Amino acid sequence: MQILRGSERDIAYQLALDMSLRTPEAVFRNPDKMALAWEHQRADRARFVEFFGTDLLVIPGEQTQERLDGYYTHCRDAVLGLDPKDVPPAVAVSLPADLTDAETVALIYDETDGLGFYAEFGLVAEAFANPALLRRRRWREQTLSYLEDDSVEPTVLRRLAARDPEKASAVFRRLLKRPRFGWSRDGEALMREVKPGYFERSPRPRVSPLSERLAEFVKRG
Numbered sequence: 001m002q003i004l005r006g007s008e009r010d011i012a013y014q015l016a017l018d019m020s021l022r023t024p025e026a027v028f029r030n031p032d033k034m035a036l037a038w039e040h041q042r043a044d045r046a047r048f049v050e051f052f053g054t055d056l057l058v059i060p061g062e063q064t065q066e067r068l069d070g071y072y073t074h075c076r077d078a079v080l081g082l083d084p085k086d087v088p089p090a091v092a093v094s095l096p097a098d099l100t101d102a103e104t105v106a107l108i109y110d111e112t113d114g115l116g117f118y119a120e121f122g123l124v125a126e127a128f129a130n131p132a133l134l135r136r137r138r139w140r141e142q143t144l145s146y147l148e149d150d151s152v153e154p155t156v157l158r159r160l161a162a163r164d165p166e167k168a169s170a171v172f173r174r175l176l177k178r179p180r181f182g183w184s185r186d187g188e189a190l191m192r193e194v195k196p197g198y199f200e201r202s203p204r205p206r207v208s209p210l211s212e213r214l215a216e217f218v219k220r221g
Contacts, residue, residue, distance in 0.1 A: 037205035041114055044207060047075050048109040055109045056159065058121055061102035065095050068107070106156075113153045114206030118146075128160045131170040144175055147194055154191040154198055161187060 049055050051074045052067075059067060072093070095117070099105050104122030109115045123142040126133055133139040146152045161168035161183050168183040172190065181190075192199050 034204070037207050041205040041207045042111070044075065044115075045109045045111065047071075047078055048107075048115065050074075050078075052107070057107045058104055058125070059107070061100050061105045061119070064099055064105045064107070064117070068093065068095065108156065108159070110153070110155050112203050113155050116153065116156070118152060118156060125160060128163065128167060128171055131167055131174060134171065134174045140175070143171065147175060150195060150197055154195055157191065158187070 045055065048071065051071050057067075099117055099119050102119040104120060106118040106121030107115065108118065120142050123139055124146050127139045127143045134143060146157060161171075165183045165187075168187070169181055172183065172187075173179055173181045176190075
């Protein structure tokens with residue numbers, strides 16, 4: 001416990017802001033905040049679809065930062081208006097090199113999982129369209145990484161498999177050496193097997209709502 005003076009109000013606001021961003025589960029203990037966060041995420045997803053025309057966009061990695069910056073500018077203008085006198089600079093998020101250096105990156109804004117970025121999505125999509133490509137190391141390793149990497153949600157693989165369940169079955173037969181695997185029958189069990197952490201926690205929004213006081217502090221900052 002620490003008592004702060006009135007002159008240290010901004011310090012308290014900064015601490016509260018940092019905590020809400022680092023530990024959103026603390027915010028989501030409040031059911032009203034949880035409901036508000038889901039509402040904000042749905043609105044944000046709608047803006048994403050409005051801007052890009054889809055909730056799944058695949059682009060060259062070198063274009064990802066520019067396209068993302070354009071999206072955040074669109075969000076700022078949609079929420080706050082276009083008058084530059086009253087609108088702060090758009091939020092800037094610097095993407096890591098493993099995304100910007102990739103041949104392709106998928107931006108997927110899922111209703112539940114929120115906005116995600118997936119490097120070399122193009123290779124994996126090609127393997128699902130043509131499972132014979134898994135004979136080649138590059139396609140095989142990248143597709144296997146999507147299966148094993150916890151940062152790739154089951155939703156991503158479900159979307160790929162939904163395009164052609166029969167070809168998806170062939171993909172997993174080759175990757176897992178399970179000759180009788182069928183996506184329609186075994187797919188969900190496989191997701192729970194390889195990505196158990198995803199199913200052990202309740203879904204929560206990727207957006208954290210701020211109180212009016214904290215929002216005012218952010219604007220002043």
